[in-house]
Amino acid sequence: MSTEIDPVRIKICGLTRTEDIRVAIACGADALGFVMWAGSPRAIDADRLATLSATVSPFVTRVGLFVDPGVADVEACLPYLDLLQFHGDEPADFCARFGKPWIKAIRMRDEIDLGAAAETYSGAGALLLDAFRPGVPGGTGETFDWQRIPDSLAKPVILAGGLTPDNVAAAVMQVRPYAVDVSGGVESGKGIKDPLRIRAFCAQVQATTAALSAGASAAPFTTKSSTAN
Numbered sequence: 001m002s003t004e005i006d007p008v009r010i011k012i013c014g015l016t017r018t019e020d021i022r023v024a025i026a027c028g029a030d031a032l033g034f035v036m037w038a039g040s041p042r043a044i045d046a047d048r049l050a051t052l053s054a055t056v057s058p059f060v061t062r063v064g065l066f067v068d069p070g071v072a073d074v075e076a077c078l079p080y081l082d083l084l085q086f087h088g089d090e091p092a093d094f095c096a097r098f099g100k101p102w103i104k105a106i107r108m109r110d111e112i113d114l115g116a117a118a119e120t121y122s123g124a125g126a127l128l129l130d131a132f133r134p135g136v137p138g139g140t141g142e143t144f145d146w147q148r149i150p151d152s153l154a155k156p157v158i159l160a161g162g163l164t165p166d167n168v169a170a171a172v173m174q175v176r177p178y179a180v181d182v183s184g185g186v187e188s189g190k191g192i193k194d195p196l197r198i199r200a201f202c203a204q205v206q207a208t209t210a211a212l213s214a215g216a217s218a219a220p221f222t223t224k225s226s227t228a229n
């Protein structure tokens with residue numbers, strides 16, 4: 001029996017070049033991420049963001065990634081973004097103050113309580129779950145134990161951390177996230193995306209969604225998007 005399920009959305013993050021944006025969109029990416037944190041090798045500034053953002057087609061979400069930014073730093077980027085991604089220790093009221101939809105990255109440290117995080121960040125559109133490495137805010141290229149994600153959460157789950165064309169199908173089958181987010185796994189160098197890897201990554205996600213719709217099931221079906229507000 002065939003059951004249509006929502007496609008797992010795809011976010012390609014850490015874009016710095018127009019040619020990579022074109023490939024990501026052509027392969028079906030739903031969202032494109034721009035790293036607005038100067039500490040990253042993938043960082044761009046607001047001027048570059050304005051240029052890149054102008055090349056993004058309508059209906060593709062432009063996401064700005066920030067790590068404990070100043071208010072003015074975010075405000076300078078607002079005209080070029082559809083969604084804000086906070087990847088540091090920002091409190092919820094800070095994330096909400098810009099009048100844009102936002103998501104909150106949660107690094108999966110041992111003691112993390114995702115239920116509590118969903119309550120704390122109740123205004124977030126989703127929680128983005130990333131690997132935890134002390135002293136590094138993200139983009140580590142490392143996975144975490146996906147079994148630590150509860151079947152039911154009050155927020156949609158965006159799965160991140162070390163995803164690649166080789167492991168994303170298993171990740172989608174196991175976690176059933178609302179979306180997947182990749183940066184290092186589709187690169188040939190920091191901030192330089194590899195078109196073949198973007199294509200392979202998106203194809204894996206799309207094929208897995210199709211398989212799930214066709215009835216394939218590695219585990220009892222519960223999508224982490226089904227309990228969203």
Ligand SMILES: O=C(O)c1ccccc1N[C@@H]1O[C@H](COP(=O)(O)O)[C@@H](O)[C@H]1O
Nearest residue numbers: 013040137138139141161162182183184
């Ligand atoms: O990409 C970065 O340099 C970065 C810096 C600071 C915070 C987050 C960063 N990247 C985000 O981290 C996750 C996982 O990345 P990866 O796929 O493991 O490389 C993703 O959301 C990146 O956009």
